[in-house]
Amino acid sequence: MKLPDAEALCEALIAQLRGHVTPDTGIVGIVTGGVWLAERLHRALGVSTELGVLDPSFYRDDFDQVGLHHDIKASQIPFEVAGRRVLLVDDVLYTGRTVRGAMNELFDHGRPACIELAVLVDRGGRELPVAAQYVGARFEVPPGKVLVLDRDALGRLSLTVSDKRRERKAQT
């Protein structure tokens, strides 16, 4: 399967967001790929609010089936969520379940003024009524395939598709 260049998608996403993101927007990346992307957006868009990191493992809806993930990262939201405009960032939007968990966690930090979602790729296959406002690219990836964002030693982003589920984050 031919995949688009992640760096180009990242630029496209930045172009879409320009003018919509203000310096006091709270940008929150979802681990792991979402954080890499969020770091880029945060820098390129001149946001002065410190970047947030969110691992929604404690809010997953498959805890009863698969248990607790290994290697959970502590969520860090270094700004006041109450009353703030929040931009949630993830690498790939699939079922929408991760985004649901992330939104639940955000609300436990306070009541945001609004939450918007930016993703590098929307691969279809939604199981919940979740939509992204800012999307780098939309294309279908068959169920059973895993689409992930990688970052090399030089910080370059790339997309890969595989059959095997990565242990770190079952993609949703």
Place this chain on the structure above:
Amino acid sequence: MMARNPQLNDKGTLQHLLTVEGLPREILIHILDTAASFISVAERDVKKVPLLRGKSVFNLFFEPSTRTRTTFEIAAKRLSADVINLNIATSSSTKGETLLDTVDNLSAMHADMFVVRHAASGAAHLIAQHVGAQAHVINAGDGRHAHPTQGLLDSYTIRHYKRDFTRLSVAVVGDLLHSRVARSLVHALTTLGTPDVRAIGPKTLLPTAMEQLGVRVYHDMRAGLRDCDVVMMLRLQNERMKGALLPSAQEFFKSYGLTPEKLALAKPDAIVMHPGPMNRGVEIDSAVADGKQAVILPQVSFGIAVRMAVMSILAGN
């Protein structure tokens, strides 16, 4: 064939937490790492996550405890579980109900997890064997045997301040003979790769086979404290004084009480720990207990995160 570890389920993951002894390093590390990500939950507006929503946790305390019971209760509540505290001294066991009858009755009320404190060594094992895969059992202290979540929270505290176990000297001081806290900590430290674990105390209060656990024994506290990174003081249980194991509290303090002068023999950045409740002036001087090297209160806070980690890992297995 080796007997299967009664704490593990068919998948080899943790079903119950009964003792630190015999648990692989990866499981201990997973618990400590998970605890680290629960720390920030306590700093939020809403100090709860929904992992144990709809689950019932029964605190079965057959022996008095304030700190351990409270921190288990807080941990379960922060995981959104329903918590039922049973004060056994005033319940059916005084009317003659056996331990397992009590457990059967609670199981019939759909208990998902039991947190058990009992004066008899092996009580939690007995309950775990009885409930099997139907529920999870956490040992919150059984007799002189084990107190695994305390050993884990002590390890967490040490890792928080000292980072790397493989370069540390840790001294455990006082009544190791009767201490399930000391036993669990020594097993955890050994499994986590601590090269130098020291036991300091009078002959009458040290178990005989300490060296077999890889522990160095000191009867002279000053020699034992020299250049160590961590000093773990144990509570001297007053009832031990009656059994002629010790002359008096004053005598004990003179030889094995931690004073600023004795602490000065350890490394300048050594931390001082105590599982509580403290006997000031018996095993620890107030100047040390309230001093800048003491991390006794952080131990309590870390204890909540460690218990959240244990409960959520068990519930997910």
